[in-house]
Amino acid sequence: MPEIAVNGTTLAYDDTGPRTGSTLVFSHSLFFNRTMFAPLVAHFADRYRVITYDHRGQGESAPAALPDLSMDVLTEDAAALIEALDLGRVHFIGNSMGGFVALRLAARRPDLLRSAVALGSSAEEEHQAVHFAPLLAKMRAEGAAPLVDVVTYIMFGDTSLASESPMLAEWRAYFAALPESIADSAHHVIHRDNIVAELASVEVPVLAIAGAEDHTYPPPISSENIASATGGRHVTVAGAGHSVALEQPAEVAAHLEKHLSES
Template identity: 55%
Template structure:
């Protein structure tokens, strides 16, 4: 992977596609890393886009940080610095779950850096399952992810994937189970994030909300109709996918995103 020095950390990222293609920044979910976008990135690259999938702090090959650097605001600042540091702006920004939280904040706070946002399996609202998720996060901090792996997989994948896609789920079971108790700091900031509904009022950046019909974490309409309403955007619901819709149904996501990009293309 490539790396770039930003402020107080080193961000690892994977780049692909034509060097002169319109850039697409890919921002992953909690518990995942840039590899969750491998299938989607390949499809976007085939369509002529340049993709940059990065590891957020405390995930993949990007080092962790104190909790105050793991908030959604801090992660948004990281993404903005990455867009500037790699001279990507304005870029399409596509984020799944935690990555979507980042994308929505970029749209609201740094519209000059963003062409469009695709928020997948995401929400503009405060955490609606806080009482259910808080004990899980506490357990992660005490024991790491391995003892809770079945719960995590249920949250992060849809029923179809869990029942019939062992080729997809098994590698992530192994990767997630290896996560140390430090992952709890990231999880805690995710579930205690502030809403951005008011910030998105009058948003000038075109936003597309893509949901998985089987999302156990942020089920529709939270992750599609309500998000689109908050951002003044559009929404698409994908069958056969759960919370990790970018990974579970990359073809459907690519089709929706490419239509979204084309709808808001800047004339040459």
């Protein structure tokens, strides 16, 4: 497992594919890690250099204190990673929390991007903050295990929940093992800023991919609203919820292929 020291932290990452041509950087959701993109890495790594990484405080990256886990800091981490690996301008693709980072990079560091893709994400403040607050308090006190059913419902759509697939079982087990400290990362998801006005100046191509069954950021939050804010495009994937990149990777790959060919 490669690690890299950037922006005052250490990030775990994987680097696959040819070193010539374009680079794709994948940024994961809250509660997940970089392996959520394994199907997409397998699809693209024969033609693109593909970077996946764990956010600070999650996965195999270094732990971090609550004040150091804001969306602004995570965005600075991503920019520092791109620069430290000397990737040039990349296609930055993020699911949920990773999409928050993608949109902030598009607004603030267009020099690092060829395009941005936000999957199951939002440019807005958290509209369910009051609803999530007691869940966050319980998670901080007891970890994610007592809330595994709630977290799974938040992160997956109805089709996935009904499937009882090995993929779903694997991630349920991962959620159940998350430590109390995951609540600090969740805190900054719930208390993030609205960046719609900031996105008005975005010039890099932006694609929003929504899951039709997203329980957290349903369309139009994860689709039309992002496209409107950025002047980009949006598509909606059937049979997928909040973790659209993981739930319907073949369809997401097809949308990404089109986006990459046009960006």
